[in-house]
Amino acid sequence: MKKVTVQDQSTLEKAKCHAAAIGVAMKESIYPLTATVQYPRQRKKMPDNFRGYILFDPEKCINCWECAFICPANAIRMKEAPNKKYYPTVDYGKCIFCHFCIDSCSGGALRTTKIHDVAYKDMDDMVTLTEEMIEPPEIIREDKTLVEYQIDKKDLQIKKTREVDYLFVDEVPPSVEIPMVSQCIDGASCIGCHVCEQVCESGAISSAIANGVMRMKIDTDTCTGCGLCVKECSMQILKLVRK
Amino acid sequence: MEQVINELLETIMSNQLNVPVLQPILDSVSQLPMVGLIVSFILWKPVFALLICPGLSTVGILLLFFPWIERKLCARIQWRVGPREIVPWLGGLIQLIADTLRFLFQEVIVHRDAHRPYFLQFPFLSFLAALLPLLFLNAGNVMAIETPYAIQALLALVCLFPFFILGLGWASNSRFAFIGTVREAFMYFAYEVSFIIAVLAMIILFGTSNPMLMADKPWGIILNPIAAFTFFVGAAMATSRMPFEIPEADQEVAAGPHVEYSGIAFGLIYVMCYEKAYILAGLMTVLFLGGGSGPVIIAGLGELNGVMWFLIKTVIVLTTLFVLRTIYPRYRLDQGLNIGWGVMISLSLIALALSIVLVQGGVI
Numbered sequence: 235m236k237k238v239t240v241q242d243q244s245t246l247e248k249a250k251c252h253a254a255a256i257g258v259a260m261k262e263s264i265y266p267l268t269a270t271v272q273y274p275r276q277r278k279k280m281p282d283n284f285r286g287y288i289l290f291d292p293e294k295c296i297n298c299w300e301c302a303f304i305c306p307a308n309a310i311r312m313k314e315a316p317n318k319k320y321y322p323t324v325d326y327g328k329c330i331f332c333h334f335c336i337d338s339c340s341g342g343a344l345r346t347t348k349i350h351d352v353a354y355k356d357m358d359d360m361v362t363l364t365e366e367m368i369e370p371p372e373i374i375r376e377d378k379t380l381v382e383y384q385i386d387k388k389d390l391q392i393k394k395t396r397e398v399d400y401l402f403v404d405e406v407p408p409s410v411e412i413p414m415v416s417q418c419i420d421g422a423s424c425i426g427c428h429v430c431e432q433v434c435e436s437g438a439i440s441s442a443i444a445n446g447v448m449r450m451k452i453d454t455d456t457c458t459g460c461g462l463c464v465k466e467c468s469m470q471i472l473k474l475v476r477k
Numbered sequence: 478m479e480q481v482i483n484e485l486l487e488t489i490m491s492n493q494l495n496v497p498v499l500q501p502i503l504d505s506v507s508q509l510p511m512v513g514l515i516v517s518f519i520l521w522k523p524v525f526a527l528l529i530c531p532g533l534s535t536v537g538i539l540l541l542f543f544p545w546i547e548r549k550l551c552a553r554i555q556w557r558v559g560p561r562e563i564v565p566w567l568g569g570l571i572q573l574i575a576d577t578l579r580f581l582f583q584e585v586i587v588h589r590d591a592h593r594p595y596f597l598q599f600p601f602l603s604f605l606a607a608l609l610p611l612l613f614l615n616a617g618n619v620m621a622i623e624t625p626y627a628i629q630a631l632l633a634l635v636c637l638f639p640f641f642i643l644g645l646g647w648a649s650n651s652r653f654a655f656i657g658t659v660r661e662a663f664m665y666f667a668y669e670v671s672f673i674i675a676v677l678a679m680i681i682l683f684g685t686s687n688p689m690l691m692a693d694k695p696w697g698i699i700l701n702p703i704a705a706f707t708f709f710v711g712a713a714m715a716t717s718r719m720p721f722e723i724p725e726a727d728q729e730v731a732a733g734p735h736v737e738y739s740g741i742a743f744g745l746i747y748v749m750c751y752e753k754a755y756i757l758a759g760l761m762t763v764l765f766l767g768g769g770s771g772p773v774i775i776a777g778l779g780e781l782n783g784v785m786w787f788l789i790k791t792v793i794v795l796t797t798l799f800v801l802r803t804i805y806p807r808y809r810l811d812q813g814l815n816i817g818w819g820v821m822i823s824l825s826l827i828a829l830a831l832s833i834v835l836v837q838g839g840v841i
């Protein structure tokens with residue numbers, strides 16, 4: 235058994251430690267480093283890729299359902315819009331703010347904001363409909379000071395500036411896009427159900443009958459690599475590969 | 478009858494507080510029939526000591542604002558902000574007034590197992606006991622009861638506090654209160670002996686126990702720093718402040734003896750700790766920091782100089798006592814007892830020996 239023992243210190247060393255502790259207290263009482271962020275009046279500066287409230291742009295949505303598929307908390311549901319397209323709705327009662335949906339969105343329709351303080355009246359209100367996600371929620375800004383924590387190797391520095399933080403991220407941080415394209419890996423197994431052709435947004439898939447056998451043809455130039463056909467293929471013989 | 482009144486008036490008028498700045502105002506006020514009598518009664522030194530300083534008014538103002546100072550200062554040291562939301566432009570200065578109002582309007586709950594009469598009596602009795610030592614505390618030349626045994630009487634009354642805390646715990650009849658009470662009793666015996674010996678060392682050193690005469694001597698903290706240190710640690714133990722907050726340990730026994738109290742009864746117990754600290758800081762000022770003597774004497778203030786310097790020194794001692802809680806964590810009960818019965822007693826005996834050597838050597 236290991237026994238934890240008190241470090242053996244001489245009286246002089248102990249006195250030194252006491253003096254150091256009292257010195258720190260005196261220093262801090264004269265030049266304090268206040269770490270508190272007085273929230274409604276002050277706001278902490280958030281990084282640009284902060285995972286906050288999610289905004290949605292229907293113009294860029296390609297209806298691929300990828301966000302709903304990838305959501306680990308099952309918070310995203312697709313609802314049919316008047317234009318017969320399916321757009322996401324987010325249930326913030328379930329959302330865990332992992333932002334997999336934003337990462338997986340191939341059209342860039344979903345984007346993040348630095349808003350982290352949205353209040354709801356009840357659980358039903360937390361289901362945010364598509365039309366509510368287009369415009370940012372109404373915020374009453376009381377903050378006048380921006381607090382920034384700068385963690386040095388030595389110590390914590392706190393910078394306070396009198397400005398109002400801009401809560402939206404206009405430019406999505408550039409990410410290296412890997413161009414993908416859909417490809418049929420086992421043409422012999424195709425049952426010719428035409429699902430991939432119907433589901434394709436960009437019309438890259440066409441069918442042709444050759445030698446009495448139905449064959450699907452994928453145009454690599456128009457294919458956006460959204461992966462919708464891969465998801466829907468009933469024989470699971472389509473695969474996304476690098477262009 | 479008339480003779481008695483005349484004698485009384487003579488006694489009052491012969492022992493007035495001398496303040497040259499206020500003299501013209503007092504002269505004009507004394508022409509008025511009733512007001513003049515009341516003013517001269519208040520300025521009668523013993524009454525002044527009781528009502529103004531170091532008595533009731535000072536205690537009241539300190540109780541209202543000192544906890545705020547303590548909380549603000551501790552917050553600064555711990556990188557926090559402290560009370561702020563009530564009157565933000567004053568930095569939450571009247572926080573304690575708001576707290577008092579809240580305590581006043583809260584119901585005092587007496588639970589079923591409590592010993593009802595004692596449960597309700599002890600907070601008020603203990604507040605009274607905490608006020609009594611002020612009779613023997615002097616601020617400069619102002620003192621309520623002048624006696625050559627003032628320090629001893631003060632010490633005896635100070636030693637009365639823990640009995641009321643024991644009473645609080647006993648009347649509460651709850652397990653946390655019992656544990657806290659037993660801890661209080663243990664700590665009481667641990668600090669009391671060395672604390673009294675440290676005061677005894679100073680009485681031997683000065684050759685008098687009249688605090689008025691002590692002000693003329695050199696500062697006790699320079700003559701006998703060991704006694705000063707022992708007294709200071711003893712004061713921290715007696716007020717159960719942070720390094721020795723053993724009876725009230727929030728995380729272990731909720732609030733110790735105070736756990737069952739609510740409303741104004743809790744408010745009284747809460748401020749009693751500050752009152753006790755104020756009296757011990759005052760005693761420390763008298764014994765070790767030269768009482769009402771100060772480096773700067775403002776001629777216009779007359780005898781108020783002593784009062785002013787006494788207050789300044791007391792507030793400094795109080796602040797030092799309360800800032801300890803940001804520096805040290807709490808000791809365990811056995812460590813506290815070890816310090817009390819081991820280090821503190823040895824130090825106080827050394828201080829006593831030092832005093833005797835100094836007196837025999839003819840230093841003072």
